[in-house]
Every structure is written in C-alpha cells, then in structure tokens.
Amino acid sequence: xxxxxxxxxxxxxxxxxxxxxxxxxxxxxxxxxxxxxxxxxxxxxxxxxxxxxxxxxxxxxxxxxxxxxxxxxxxxxxxxxxxxxxxxxxxxxxxxxxxxxxxxxxxxxxxxxxxxxxxxxxxxxxxxxxxxxxxxxxxxxxxxxxxxxxxxxxxxxxxxxxxxxxxxxxxxxxxxxxxxxxxxxxxxxxxxxxxxxxxxxxxxxxxxxxxxxxxxxxxxxxxxxxxxxxxxxxxxxxxxxxxxxxxxxxxxxxxxxxxxxxxxxxxxxxxxxxxxxxxxxxxxxxxxxxxxxxxxxxxxxxxxxxxxxxxxxxxxxxxxxxxxx
Amino acid sequence: xxxxxxxxxxxxxxxxxxxxxxxxxxxxxxxxxxxxxxxxxxxxxxxxxxxxxxxxxxxxxxxxxxxxxxxxxxxxxxxxxxxxxxxxxxxxxxxxxxxxxxxxxxxxxxxxxxxxxxxxxxxxxxxxxxxxxxxxxxxxxxxxxxxxxxxxxxxxxxxxxxxxxxxxxxxxxxxxxxxxxxxxxxxxxxxxxxxxxxxxxxxxxxxxxxxxxxxxxxxxxxxxxxxxxxxxxxxxxxxxxxxxxxxxxxxxxxxxxxxxxxxxxxxxxxxxxxxxxxxxxxxxxxxxxxxxxxxxxxxxxxxxxxxxxxxxxxxxxxxxxxxxxxxxxxxxxxxxxxxxxxxxxxxxxxxxxxxxxxxxxxxxxxxxxxxxxxxxxxxxxxxxxxxxxxxxxxxxxxxxxxxxxxxxxxxxxxxxxxxxxxxxxxxxxxxxxxxxxxxxxxxxxxxxxxxxxxxxxxxxxxxxxxxxxxxx
Numbered sequence: 197x198x199x200x201x202x203x204x205x206x207x208x209x210x211x212x213x214x215x216x217x218x219x220x221x222x223x224x225x226x227x228x229x230x231x232x233x234x235x236x237x238x239x240x241x242x243x244x245x246x247x248x249x250x251x252x253x254x255x256x257x258x259x260x261x262x263x264x265x266x267x268x269x270x271x272x273x274x275x276x277x278x279x280x281x282x283x284x285x286x287x288x289x290x291x292x293x294x295x296x297x298x299x300x301x302x303x304x305x306x307x308x309x310x311x312x313x314x315x316x317x318x319x320x321x322x323x324x325x326x327x328x329x330x331x332x333x334x335x336x337x338x339x340x341x342x343x344x345x346x347x348x349x350x351x352x353x354x355x356x357x358x359x360x361x362x363x364x365x366x367x368x369x370x371x372x373x374x375x376x377x378x379x380x381x382x383x384x385x386x387x388x389x390x391x392x393x394x395x396x397x398x399x400x401x402x403x404x405x406x407x408x409x410x411x412x413x414x415x416x417x418x419x420x421x422x423x424x425x426x427x428x429x430x431x432x433x434x435x436x437x438x439x440x441x442x443x444x445x446x447x448x449x450x451x452x453x454x455x456x457x458x459x460x461x462x463x464x465x466x467x468x469x470x471x472x473x474x475x476x477x478x479x480x481x482x483x484x485x486x487x488x489x490x491x492x493x494x495x496x497x498x499x500x501x502x503x504x505x506x507x508x509x510x511x512x513x514x515x516x517x518x519x520x521x
Numbered sequence: 522x523x524x525x526x527x528x529x530x531x532x533x534x535x536x537x538x539x540x541x542x543x544x545x546x547x548x549x550x551x552x553x554x555x556x557x558x559x560x561x562x563x564x565x566x567x568x569x570x571x572x573x574x575x576x577x578x579x580x581x582x583x584x585x586x587x588x589x590x591x592x593x594x595x596x597x598x599x600x601x602x603x604x605x606x607x608x609x610x611x612x613x614x615x616x617x618x619x620x621x622x623x624x625x626x627x628x629x630x631x632x633x634x635x636x637x638x639x640x641x642x643x644x645x646x647x648x649x650x651x652x653x654x655x656x657x658x659x660x661x662x663x664x665x666x667x668x669x670x671x672x673x674x675x676x677x678x679x680x681x682x683x684x685x686x687x688x689x690x691x692x693x694x695x696x697x698x699x700x701x702x703x704x705x706x707x708x709x710x711x712x713x714x715x716x717x718x719x720x721x722x723x724x725x726x727x728x729x730x731x732x733x734x735x736x737x738x739x740x741x742x743x744x745x746x747x748x749x750x751x752x753x754x755x756x757x758x759x760x761x762x763x764x765x766x767x768x769x770x771x772x773x774x775x776x777x778x779x780x781x782x783x784x785x786x787x788x789x790x791x792x793x794x795x796x797x798x799x800x801x802x803x804x805x806x807x808x809x810x811x812x813x814x815x816x817x818x819x820x821x822x823x824x825x826x827x828x829x830x831x832x833x834x835x836x837x838x839x840x841x842x843x844x845x846x847x848x849x850x851x852x853x854x855x856x857x858x859x860x861x862x863x864x865x866x867x868x869x870x871x872x873x874x875x876x877x878x879x880x881x882x883x884x885x886x887x888x889x890x891x892x893x894x895x896x897x898x899x900x901x902x903x904x905x906x907x908x909x910x911x912x913x914x915x916x917x918x919x920x921x922x923x924x925x926x927x928x929x930x931x932x933x934x935x936x937x938x939x940x941x942x943x944x945x946x947x948x949x950x951x952x953x954x955x956x957x958x959x960x961x962x963x964x965x966x967x968x969x970x971x972x973x974x975x976x977x978x979x980x981x982x983x984x985x986x987x988x989x990x991x992x993x
Contacts (some may be wrong), residue, residue: 477820
C-alpha cells in the first residue's frame with residue numbers, strides 16, 4: 197500500500213502543474229501584469245515608473261514562460277511561471293496584490309471556517325442517516341412517498357433562501373442569536389449556531405433522498421433476504437446488516453470532503469460575516485485580488501487530491517475485499 | 522434585419538436558444554418515428570409527477586422563447602414614425618403595461634399608495650407628509666379606502682374564471698381528440714381522462730395546467746391596473762422582473778449543456794474506445810480540471826473575464842449586448858468546468874462497450890473507427906447523456922443565483938433571480954419589511970426547479986433504473 201500511496205502522490209505533481217498552468221493562463225496571459233498593476237494602483241494618474249515598481253515588488257517583472265535573455269536552465273527558472281509555481285509547491289504563498297501576507301491570513305482564517313464546517317458535517321451526517329433509515333424502514337408506505345416529495349421540494353429551494361429565511365426568522369423575528377458576525381473563543385458559539393442550522397437544513401433534502409436510495413439498494417441484496425429468511429427481525433436486519441453495509445459508500449463519500457472543510461463555504465460565510473477562508477475568497481473576488489484567488493485555487497486542488505487519496509485508503513479500511521496495488 | 526416595419530436584433534443567446542429549441546423539436550420528431558427511442562419516453566409519459574413537471578417546464582420555455590425575439594419597435598413621435606431607441610422582446614409587447622408602469626420607488630403588492638411618506642402640496646396651500654397615491658397601481662380608483670378591496674376581488678375573480686375557462690377549453694379539446702383517436706364516444710373519453718386510463722396522465726397535467734391558467738388569468742386581469750407583486754426600489758414592477766428572469770435562468774440551464782455535451786461526449790467516448798495515450802491525455806485533462814473545486818475555478822475564470830470585458834468595453838456594442846455576452850460567457854465557463862463528471866461516466870461506458878461482441882464484429886469486418894464510434898458506441902451511451910442533461914438543469918438554475926450573489930454571475934443590469942435575491946438582503950432590513958421581491962423570486966424559482974427535478978426523476982427512472990446509483 198505504501199508503494200501505491202507514493203505513486204499516487206507522484207501523480208499529483210503533474211496534476212498540480214496543470215492546475216497552475218491553467219490559472220497562470222487565466223491570470224497572466226488573458227490579463228497581463230501591467231493590467232494587474234493598473235488595477236491595484238488605480239486606473240488614472242498612474243505613471244509607468246509606478247507600474248514597473250509594483251511589478252518588481254511582486255516579482256512580476258520577469259518574462260512569462262520563457263526567458264530568452266537568460267542562459268541554460270535560467271531561461272526556464274527566471275520566469276514568472278517558474279517562480280510562482282515553485283513557491284506554491286513549497287506552500288509559500290507570498291503577498292496578496294494589496295500587500296498582505298497570504299499564508300498568515302490563511303492560518304488565521306481557517307479556524308472560523310472549520311468551526312462552521314465540522315459541526316455542519318457531523319450533524320448533517322447523523323441527521324440524514326437517521327432520517328434515511330427511518331424512511332427506508334417504512335418503504336412503500338405513505339410516509340415514504342411524502343418524505344421523498346418533501347426531500348425533492350427541499351432540494352428545489354435555493355440555498356440563499358434558507359440563509360435569508362433563517363436569518364430573518366431566527367435572527368430578526370425571534371432575536372435568539374445575532375444575525376451575523378463572529379467572536380473568538382467560546383463567545384463564537386452564539387454566532388456559529390445559526391449558520392450550522394441553516395446549512396444542515398439546506399442540505400438535508402438531497403442527502404436524505406440519496407442515503408435512502410443507498411439503503412434501499414442494500415435492502416434488495418441477497419444477504420438481506422437470507423437474513424430475513426433465517427428469522428432475523430426487521431430491526432435486526434436494518435441495524436445489523438443494512439446500516440453497516442450502507443455506511444460504506446456514505447462514509448467514503450464523506451472522506452473526500454474532509455480536507456475541503458478547511459476552505460469553508462463561500463456563500464454561508466459571506467452571508468453570516470464569518471471571517472473564514474470562504475469569505476476571504478469572496479472578498480478577494482470582489483476586490484479582484486488575483487494573488488489570493490490563485491492561491492485558493494491551488495490550495496483547493498491540493499486538498500481535493502489529498503481527499504481522493506484518503507478515500508482510497510478508507511475503502512481498504514472499511515471493506516477488506518479492496519486491495520490497493 | 523427589417524421585417525413588418527420593425528428591425529430585428531439577434532443577441533447571441535437568442536439565436537442559440539432558438540437553435541436549441543429547433544434541435545429539441547427535431548429530436549422529438551426523430552424519436553417519434555423510431556420505436557427504440559420512443560419506448561423510454563413512453564415510460565416517462567406514464568408518470569404523473571414527471572408530466573406535471575413537464576407542463577410547467579413548457580410554460581417557462583414558452584416565456585423564455587418569446588422573450589428571446591428582440592426588435593426595435595416603430596414608435597410615433599411628432600407625427601413621424603421612427604424606430605424606438607431601445608430594443609424590446611416579443612414578450613415585452615405581450616406584457617407592455619407591466620414594463621411601462623414604473624412607479625417612483627417601492628410599493629407593496631396590489632397597493633394603491635406608496636411605501637414611503639412624501640411631502641405633498643395640499644390643495645388649500647401648505648405641505649403635509651402622507652403616503653402619496655401611486656401613478657399606476659389602483660389609479661382608476663376614486664377612493665381606494667372604500668373601493669380597493671372590492672375592485673381587486675372583482676378583477677381577480679374575473680381573471681380566475683377566465684383562466685379556468687381557458688383550461689376547460691383545452692380539456693375539451695383533449696377529450697375530443699382522444700375520443701376521435703379511440704373512435705369512442707366523448708363521454709367515454711372523458712371518463713378515461715378522469716380515471717387516468719387514457720395513456721398520458723391527463724388528470725395531473727390538466728390539473729397543473731389549470732393552476733397555471735388561473736394564475737395567468739389573475740395576473741392578466743390585475744396586471745394593467747395594479748402591481749401584483751409590488752414594485753422594487755426604482756419602481757419597476759416585480760412581476761415583470763421575475764418573468765424576465767425566467768429567460769436568464771433557462772439560458773443558463775440549457776446553453777451550458779450545449780457547451781458541456783460536445784466536450785464530454787467526444788472526449789469521453791474517445792478515451793474509452795481508443796485507450797492508450799489518448800485515454801491518458803484525456804484522463805489527465807479531466808482530472809486536472811476536476812481537482813479544482815468548481816466554485817473556485819468558475820470564480821477565477823469569471824473574474825478574469827470581468828476584468829477583461831471592463832477593459833475592452835468598447836468592443837461590445839450596446840450595454841444589452843454586453844450583458845448578453847457576459848451571460849453567454851458564464852454559460853461557457855460553467856460548461857467548461859462542468860463536463861468532467863459526464864466525461865468520466867461516458868468513458869467508463871465506452872470501455873465496457875468496446876469489448877461487446879457487436880463492436881468486435883464491426884472491427885473484424887473492417888469498419889473504420891469513426892463509423893464504429895458513430896454507429897455503435899454513440900447510440901448506446903445516449904441514455905446517460907439524456908439523464909445527465911435533465912439532472913444538471915435544476916442545479917444550474919440554482920447555481921446562477923449563488924454565483925450572482927458572490928458577484929461572478931450575470932451582469933447586475935440583467936434581470937435575474939440572483940440579482941433579485943441579492944438586493945433582497947438590504948430590503949429585508951428595512952422597516953416595514955420589503956418582502957415581495959424575494960417572495961416573487963422564490964415562487965418562480967421554486968416552481969421551475971421543482972418541475973425540473975420531478976421531470977428529471979421521471980426521465981432517469983425511465984431511461985435506466987440501474988443508473989440511479991451512479992448519478993445519485
């Protein structure tokens with residue numbers, strides 16, 4: 197398995213290179229460094245010297261991909277692409293276009309993101325699996341039909357409505373918790389409750405329906421019939437066999453998301469003014485800070501690749517029949 | 522192009538939307554003549570919920586298509602006929618009162634007084650702070666306090682009745698058509714429709730149709746005299762806004778697919794069929810793309826595009842054309858970031874199919890690769906394509922709202938549900954609460970997405986029950 201993991205990690209290098217090439221094309225070829233400088237320094241009344249200085253400060257004064265003026269390997273290394281990529285691969289994120297240390301910002305902001313994302317994941321998983329199991333237990337009845345209809349209806353409502361509705365109902369009408377904001381330490385709790393509830397409710401419809409399908413699929417298998425034929429109670433079948441086997445695809449589906457929890461949710465964090473990485477990204481988009489967006493794209497793909505790797509490993513742990521080679 | 526004295530303009534998305542409608546019509550005509558294509562659709566047609574969804578979708582599609590015919594109308598100014606400065610759509614012409622009845626600012630649904638107090642000159646001199654009458658909402662009323670409720674009730678009852686009458690007419694046509702087709706009496710056909718034995722689930726379809734007609738009737742009866750969903754900050758009728766948003770939502774939901782399909786289809790089948798270095802290259806491509814979290818890639822691409830368009834603003838003709846191109850670009854971006862999932866599915870299916878005996882036989886007989894791909898592989902993966910197209914639609918409509926909210930969606934000047942929700946945040950904080958734009962966007966969006974979801978479920982179940990697990 198070690199050999200497999202090493203090989204998969206090596207595979208990640210060309211993929212990350214591809215990701216970088218793509219973002220590089222988007223950010224440096226479609227918009228030249230001169231444009232970026234002008235954007236940051238203000239469109240008017242900007243001198244050529246000021247642009248040159250800004251570019252030199254940010255290391256954008258080199259050629260893009262190929263330095264014709266340099267010799268040997270330096271033709272490749274003395275370029276914006278090489279400098280940028282090698283820095284990212286060392287997880288040295290440098291400065292944002294407005295001059296802040298991106299690495300420091302990320303380390304500060306990942307905790308609020310996690311404070312929202314982790315409870316959401318846990319509560320949602322527990323609630324959705326429980327509900328799906330209940331619905332699957334009553335399969336074919338009116339309860340089942342109506343549960344599916346409600347699930348589809350819940351899926352059809354945009355997440356924005358859940359957020360706005362939740363803020364209005366809980367925050368403004370009932371005045372139970374603040375509408376938005378964040379605090380440090382335990383005081384953060386009252387700010388976390390509402391985003392967590394809203395996110396869980398928003399995702400519940402789709403999850404319950406999906407998990408129900410997984411459980412029903414499992415229930416139609418031969419071993420379940422055998423267990424029933426041998427006189428096991430329906431409850432015994434459900435908890436002893438269906439739940440345990442149904443959880444394999446559910447949990448492995450969750451594992452790939454685990455690393456991405458760091459990034460938080462763009463929409464939720466912005467609405468609730470949580471100073472996490474999600475709102476960090478949205479702010480960067482609004483301020484057109486290319487350096488931050490580029491970093492987040494890179495970070496996102498690194499975490500996704502880690503997630504895929506963890507999924508593979510979790511398969512071997514959950515299902516002894518799977519061997520990684 | 523000038524026709525009937527008006528000059529037509531063709532926005533990029535207009536042309537593509539109509540082209541798509543033509544393709545769908547051609548496919549329907551083709552599928553109707555081929556038994557193997559007709560069979561799964563007949564399964565779809567048996568499901569009441571799915572067909573009810575289809576009726577709603579058809580109504581939305583009609584609005585969107587009408588809204589995609591733009592032209593400069595002829596206006597009379599000073600006795601001389603000239604072309605108007607601003608292009609309108611065929612749908613605008615249909616609902617002209619909604620477009621032209623612009624108030625000063627917010628007003629509640631069906632209100633005849635404004636939302637805020639204003640300084641009004643009293644007839645006998647002096648100034649008072651009071652709620653002024655609206656310019657158009659309830660303008661025909663002498664004394665709103667007394668007549669308002671009765672007038673609204675009267676008009677909506679008439680509209681409701683007219684809507685139901687129209688639906689009853691449609692129902693009669695359907696029953697007569699069934700009677701003629703089955704060579705039975707009209708009464709027998711009516712019984713068949715009522716009990717659900719007439720092939721299609723007419724009861725559900727006519728029921729949904731009745732709801733739509735009743736709503737349309739009420740809106741048509743009240744629309745010219747009141748603001749059914751109130752007005753927004755700059756006084757535009759909210760009903761008009763949300764109806765215009767239908768087109769934006771449908772464009773995103775459908776045109777994105779137009780970008781996705783060729784990419785996913787060609788690359789997926791090629792990777793699965795040819796294997797070797799072709800497979801490696803295509804796999805590398807889609808793994809790279811899909812390893813970037815979707816929103817971030819869309820954000821990056823949209824951000825770059827926005828800056829690019831702002832810098833080269835002179836290259837895009839009018840503001841409307843620019844907003845339209847931005848919408849199209851958003852579809853392209855969503856398409857380019859969204860083809861990987863379908864591509865992976867198609868690659869897997871093609872890999873299975875290339876080992877099947879009839880493909881082996883074709884290869885042994887010396888059929889060229891291109892012909893094998895087109896004649897043997899492509900038709901056999903069509904069900905996956907169909908399922909993924911309908912399943913993606915509702916997600917894309919929802920994505921538009923979310924993306925517009927974080928400033929990377931459609932142009933702020935374009936009517937869209939995302940923009941309506943976006944401004945609703947501040948409106949909810951007002952006192953008294955301005956809830957109607959949000960409510961209108963919610964109702965119209967919910968109806969569309971729910972209909973699409975129900976229809977998609979039917980299509981998925983009918984085309985391939987085994988796929989339920991894979992696509993989720």
